[in-house]
Amino acid sequence: MHITKLALENFRIYPELQMEFSQGLTIIVGPNASGKTSLLEAIHLLATTKSPRTHIDRQLVRSGAPHSRLQGQFVSTQNQATNISITLPGEHAGEAEQITTAKQVKMDGAAIDSVSQMIGRVPVVMFSTEDLNIVKGSPGYRRRFLNVATAQLRPRYLDDLQRYRRALSQRNQVLKSIRHADAPRSGLGPWDTQLIEAGAALAADRQEFTQTLSEAAELVHGDLSDGAERLVLCYRGDLADSDDDEARKGRFAELLAQNEDRDVEYGYTTVGVHRDDFSIIINGTALRRYGSQGQQRTAALSLKLAQADVVTAWRGEPPLLLLDDCLSELDVCRGSRILELVQHLQGLIITSPVLNEVLAARSDADFFRVEDGRIEQTTPGAAEMQ
Amino acid sequence: MLQYARPLQRVIEELQRLPGIGPKSAQRLAFYILRSGPEAARALGEAIGSLPNGIGRCQVCHNYTEGELCPICDDPARDRTTICVVAEVSDLMALERSGEYRGSYHVLAGVLSPLEGIGPGDLNIDSLLDRVSQDGIREVILATSPSVEGDATAEHIRQLLQQYPGVVVTRIALGLPVGADLDYQDQVTIARALSGRREMQ
Ligand SMILES: [Zn+2]
Numbered sequence: 001m002h003i004t005k006l007a008l009e010n011f012r013i014y015p016e017l018q019m020e021f022s023q024g025l026t027i028i029v030g031p032n033a034s035g036k037t038s039l040l041e042a043i044h045l046l047a048t049t050k051s052p053r054t055h056i057d058r059q060l061v062r063s064g065a066p067h068s069r070l071q072g073q074f075v076s077t078q079n080q081a082t083n084i085s086i087t088l089p090g091e092h093a094g095e096a097e098q099i100t101t102a103k104q105v106k107m108d109g110a111a112i113d114s115v116s117q118m119i120g121r122v123p124v125v126m127f128s129t130e131d132l133n134i135v136k137g138s139p140g141y142r143r144r145f146l147n148v149a150t151a152q153l154r155p156r157y158l159d160d161l162q163r164y165r166r167a168l169s170q171r172n173q174v175l176k177s178i179r180h181a182d183a184p185r186s187g188l189g190p191w192d193t194q195l196i197e198a199g200a201a202l203a204a205d206r207q208e209f210t211q212t213l214s215e216a217a218e219l220v221h222g223d224l225s226d227g228a229e230r231l232v233l234c235y236r237g238d239l240a241d242s243d244d245d246e247a248r249k250g251r252f253a254e255l256l257a258q259n260e261d262r263d264v265e266y267g268y269t270t271v272g273v274h275r276d277d278f279s280i281i282i283n284g285t286a287l288r289r290y291g292s293q294g295q296q297r298t299a300a301l302s303l304k305l306a307q308a309d310v311v312t313a314w315r316g317e318p319p320l321l322l323l324d325d326c327l328s329e330l331d332v333c334r335g336s337r338i339l340e341l342v343q344h345l346q347g348l349i350i351t352s353p354v355l356n357e358v359l360a361a362r363s364d365a366d367f368f369r370v371e372d373g374r375i376e377q378t379t380p381g382a383a384e385m386q
Numbered sequence: 387m388l389q390y391a392r393p394l395q396r397v398i399e400e401l402q403r404l405p406g407i408g409p410k411s412a413q414r415l416a417f418y419i420l421r422s423g424p425e426a427a428r429a430l431g432e433a434i435g436s437l438p439n440g441i442g443r444c445q446v447c448h449n450y451t452e453g454e455l456c457p458i459c460d461d462p463a464r465d466r467t468t469i470c471v472v473a474e475v476s477d478l479m480a481l482e483r484s485g486e487y488r489g490s491y492h493v494l495a496g497v498l499s500p501l502e503g504i505g506p507g508d509l510n511i512d513s514l515l516d517r518v519s520q521d522g523i524r525e526v527i528l529a530t531s532p533s534v535e536g537d538a539t540a541e542h543i544r545q546l547l548q549q550y551p552g553v554v555v556t557r558i559a560l561g562l563p564v565g566a567d568l569d570y571q572d573q574v575t576i577a578r579a580l581s582g583r584r585e586m587q
Binding site: 163166167169170173174177183187189190191193194198 | 537539545
């Protein structure tokens with residue numbers, strides 16, 4: 001998958017922008033806060049309808065503008081083009097007449113009313129500095145990573161996740177009303193059934209994805225660390241030790257029954273896949289606690305590069321890979337090794353604050369320079385001189 | 387801000403309360419009614435105004451009716467040994483339009499949703515159990531939508547019906563829009579059908 005065209009109107013700092021890309025490697029150079037991350041964010045938004053940086057769409061609209069428009073054209077390895085356009089309402093939308101107040105997404109001209117209709121159509125994987133949180137942050141960051149990654153791979157996953165969350169909220173409400181003594185405990189039963197079905201399905205998908213990702217990440221990370229580090233992922237959660245669907249359902253039912261008194265007392269559900277996590281282990285030690293900053297950063301990148309491999313294997317289409325400022329802190333040797341690892345991808349966009357020697361050596365790439373929301377195509381020589 | 391004349395403003399406000407009607411649709415409808423002349427406007431107003439008076443709930447199935455029994459319960463040709471349980475009268479109408487079903491119905495008037503304060507006591511479940519215990523019912527078809535709430539409601543009723551071993555309980559899923567772009571929905575439906583998770587007994 002690669003992108004051929006991008007057009008932005010009132011997106012972040014860009015009043016208006018049009019870019020064309022060719023197949024292969026694109027390098028975007030610009031100082032910090034110049035708007036280069038916003039370009040990758042826009043591409044990610046078009047491919048998935050979601051920004052990787054915020055879930056509040058209004059923040060994406062240029063300050064003072066009534067709305068923002070994004071358009072992109074993506075082309076698959078089978079040469080199939082997909083055109084996506086998104087309109088986002090701004091802060092003051094709705095006050096003026098004739099302005100829509102809801103986000104609108106169109107794919108090849110047809111309105112998309114549910115995100116799930118687009119899932120997997122334009123596979124994209126993005127790495128940014130915030131992804132360090134996957135390695136060292138709280139379990140919530142890792143669950144979010146699991147959810148976003150698996151939803152792109154399995155059409156049913158997002159549906160199961162939404163059902164699980166809905167059943168969980170309903171069950172918690174019943175727990176609260178039992179606690180305040182006006183509801184019988186039998187009211188839990190129908191929600192337990194829904195929770196168990198969706199939860200077992202989610203656990204199975206997460207288990208399989210983590211396992212596959214672990215195998216891919218071990219190879220990638222071994223390469224990035226000169227074979228010195230063996231990286232392994234281990235799925236952890238209340239249903240992580242069960243091997244098949246029946247066992248997961250049985251285990252979940254058992255846990256819900258065992259913890260019912262405590263759940264009633266707390267007024268929420270204390271067991272289930274909403275507490276899932278996975279651990280990242282390097283040479284037998286948990287990276288989250290004992291890893292150095294550099295080690296954690298490389299591991300985060302390994303996970304994302306491995307995710308791209310899993311997407312290719314499961315969907316049969318290599319994703320468009322967006323790497324936001326991932327090379328600047330690495331040495332030349334490691335930097336060029338990363339570029340070798342992603343060499344086979346049809347679409348790869350890398351941003352960097354400076355044009356280091358690894359990037360400048362890529363005469364096959366398209367170069368762009370960004371400054372204060374202005375963008376121009378350039379050559380490695382010209383970009384270097386500035 | 388520009389204000390409409392009071393009567394027009396009132397119609398716009400009332401129309402806006404209807405599901406699926408936003409400010410712009412409400413304006414358009416209000417102007418249409420105004421332009422269509424006093425006769426048409428009065429006829430519409432009367433039809434709407436007399437709606438609550440003439441309509442009640444069927445004593446057997448809770449469908450809307452003008453009399454004690456709805457046309458379906460009153461029809462001797464319908465199979466009374468089969469009851470199809472639906473959430474709303476609109477679901478009943480959808481099934482009737484298919485022309486495939488010749489049994490009777492039971493309208494729950496909603497689905498379980500603790501978050502919205504709807505528990506088993508708020509639905510027409512007791513009257514369903516009365517019917518099943520008395521009438522020599524052979525089959526109950528649970529036709530609530532395949533949402534989490536619809537599934538939980540079906541599950542709740544299934545559990546209650548276990549005390550009548552002679553009654554077969556089946557589950558059908560409504561709610562898929564026909565003719566819409568089902569690309570993704572198809573994938574989900576097929577995945578679910580394959581995993582057999584809709585089976586109730
Ligand atoms: Zn009736």
